[in-house]
Amino acid sequence: MYLEIRMARIKIVETLRIQRLLRRLPILLFSITLLLAVQWSLPVPTLVAQAPPASAGSPPTAALITVSPPNINGIVTVSGAPGSVPPIFQVAVRNLYTEQIVYTNAGGNGSFSVNLFANGSTPFWISAARDIPTRLRELPGWMPGGPGTIVYSTVSISPESNVTQLTMDGDIGDWSAYPEAELDEDGILALRNQDSLYLALENDAFAPDVTEIILTFGFDDNSAFEVALNPTSLRSAAVQQLRQINLDRGAYRVNLAVLDSVVEVRIPLEIAVGVTTGSTRLLGIAVTNAEGVVTLNQTYELAIPPVEEVDGPVSPVERLETDVEPFYVAGAVAQGASYWYATGHINTLEIEPGAMLSVEMDVTLVAPDLLAEIVDLSFVGDIRLQPVTASARQANNGWSSLQTPSGLAIDNLAPELPSPEDSG
Numbered sequence: 001m002y003l004e005i006r007m008a009r010i011k012i013v014e015t016l017r018i019q020r021l022l023r024r025l026p027i028l029l030f031s032i033t034l035l036l037a038v039q040w041s042l043p044v045p046t047l048v049a050q051a052p053p054a055s056a057g058s059p060p061t062a063a064l065i066t067v068s069p070p071n072i073n074g075i076v077t078v079s080g081a082p083g084s085v086p087p088i089f090q091v092a093v094r095n096l097y098t099e100q101i102v103y104t105n106a107g108g109n110g111s112f113s114v115n116l117f118a119n120g121s122t123p124f125w126i127s128a129a130r131d132i133p134t135r136l137r138e139l140p141g142w143m144p145g146g147p148g149t150i151v152y153s154t155v156s157i158s159p160e161s162n163v164t165q166l167t168m169d170g171d172i173g174d175w176s177a178y179p180e181a182e183l184d185e186d187g188i189l190a191l192r193n194q195d196s197l198y199l200a201l202e203n204d205a206f207a208p209d210v211t212e213i214i215l216t217f218g219f220d221d222n223s224a225f226e227v228a229l230n231p232t233s234l235r236s237a238a239v240q241q242l243r244q245i246n247l248d249r250g251a252y253r254v255n256l257a258v259l260d261s262v263v264e265v266r267i268p269l270e271i272a273v274g275v276t277t278g279s280t281r282l283l284g285i286a287v288t289n290a291e292g293v294v295t296l297n298q299t300y301e302l303a304i305p306p307v308e309e310v311d312g313p314v315s316p317v318e319r320l321e322t323d324v325e326p327f328y329v330a331g332a333v334a335q336g337a338s339y340w341y342a343t344g345h346i347n348t349l350e351i352e353p354g355a356m357l358s359v360e361m362d363v364t365l366v367a368p369d370l371l372a373e374i375v376d377l378s379f380v381g382d383i384r385l386q387p388v389t390a391s392a393r394q395a396n397n398g399w400s401s402l403q404t405p406s407g408l409a410i411d412n413l414a415p416e417l418p419s420p421e422d423s424g
Contacts, residue, residue: 053082053083053084053086053110054083054084054085054086054110054128055086056086056089056130056146057146057147058147059127059146059147059148059149060080060084060085060091060126060127060128060148060149061080061083061084061085061149062149062150062151064080064081064082064083064084065078065079065080065081065084065126065149065151066078066079066081066151067079067118067122067124067151067152067153067154069153069155070118070119070153070155073117074117074118074119074339074366075115075116075117075118076115076116076117076118076122076153077113077114077115078093078113078114078115078116078124078126078151079111079112079113080106080110080111080112080113080126081111082107082109082110082111083109083110083111084106084110084111084112085106085110085111085112085126085128086106086110086128086130087106087107087108087109087110088105088106088107088108089105089106089110089128089129089130090103090104090105090106090128090129090130090131090132090145091103091104091105091106091112091114091126091127091128091145092125092126092127092128092129092132092137092143092144092145093114093116093124093125093126094124094125094126094143095116095117095118095122095123095124095330096122096123096124096125096150097118097122097123097329097330097331097341098117098118098330098331098332098336098339099331099332099336100116100117100332100336100339101137101143102114102115102116103132103137106128117339117366118153118330119155119328119330119341120153120155120328120330120341120343121152121153121154121155121328122152122153122328122330123150123151123152124150124151124152124153125143125148125149125150126148126149126150126151127143127144127145127146127147127148127149128145128146129144129145129146132144132145150404162308162309162310163309163310163311163312163313163314163315164191164193164196164198164307164309164310164311164312164314165177165314165315166178166198166266166314167314168255168256168257168264168265168266169257169259169264170257170258170259170260170262170263170264171259171262171264172189172200172202172262172264175189175200178191178307180305180307181198181305183282183300183302183303183304184300184302186201186203187201187202187203188200188201188282188285188300188302189201190282190302190304190305191304191305191306191307192269192280192304192305192306192307193306193307193308193309193310193311194308194309194310195268195269195310195311196266196267196268196269196311197217197266197267197268197269197280197304198265198266198267199215199263199264199265199267199282200262200263200264200265201262201263201285202261202262202263203261203263203287203296204261205261205287205295205296206258206260206261206262206263206287207261207289207295209289209290209291210231210258210287210288210289210290210295211230211231211232211288211289211290212228212229212230212287212288213228213229213230213231213263213285213286213287213288214226214227214228214229214284214285214286214287214288215227215229215265215267215282215284215285216242216282216283216284216285216286217267217272217280217281217282217283217304218243218280218281218283219272219278219279219280219281220278220279220280222243223241223242223243223272224241224242224243224283225239225240225241225242225249225271225272226239226240226241226242227239227252227254227267227271228240229254229256229263229265231256231258234254234255234256234257234258235253235254235255235256236251236252236253236254237251237252237254237256237267238250238251239251239252239271249271252267252268252270252271253268254266254267254268266311279303279306280303280304280306281300281301281302281303281304282300282302282304283299283300283301284297284298284299284300285297285298285300286298312362313362313363315360323347324345324346324347325345325346325347325348325349326343326344326345327343327344327345327346328341328342328343328344329341329342329344329361330342333365338365338366338367339366340363340364340365340366340381341363341364341366342361342362342363342364343361343362344359344360344361344362345359345360346358346359347359359383361383363379363381365379
């Protein structure tokens, strides 16, 4: 009896537990469902593929290398993030245009940073090695280091679009682009841009025996300047300040052309440095011949119109405008003492035998300011086409048996690296 009662009690207890559990089951199920819902509603982390760090014997990782925009002096910073090159390796960075090479040591995390000159979209060759001996660094034309990679700066330089299109050559035909420059019925042409005064006139007084031409200009602070030109010295003029103070300002560089009865000249606004030059007037023209006789002495009060332009390279009339490829190129002068760079256009990148190749470039030479007495300098350059081929092997001179996907030769590769012909 006892046992049965006990068993009965047990059965009742278990039955009550089951009933209580069944009453709680919806709550438990709801809790589990809520927990799962909360867990599934949390954002799933996104896995981003990271560029693998560079290892010995492999090129630097281009995805981890950046080039800053150039500063005011044209200097860029080429930086490699951690892992871009092997730790503690020596790194060589070469501007493939100017051939300037800068060396540095990578950090313990495989990062590096160097500064060098580069304007525009410039290719940089970057290689790293455990040791780059000094004797190899001093070999001309040699790019020491291990296998390399090429990265480009992304800054582009466009040719100046607001350059005054007047050439000082004694031919005033190009002045037709500036009808506002015609000052009076005597045929005097003049304008002023942000850098210089331009003047042209045609007069029989400009005979071959002219020895001096004096132009007088006034500015809106009532100052006046006399510019004495000598047809036998086309790049220099003597400047005298007449009003406010009487001061000999010395010689200034000008660009003068005298052809038959035409005089054409560009005079820098530097002649009036220190005075207010908001407006400019032509006040007089005087001409003296070889016998000391004044053949022309005319006074004026003619306002010279301003134009929102600057001095710069003058484009030819037949300038390429359509179906052209823009490009940027640069190079070194005087064995790296300075550099030049150019923006330009070419009519085709696929040159066929007998085809016409048209190239135009605006070239800038990076040079210190010249002394005023240094005149008649010329910048002369040759344009040559250099082929890039894949016929040679391990020549280390820009010729290589391997190419990038775009067809650029890959130079300075380790000899044991197989070429495509050997790998098949």
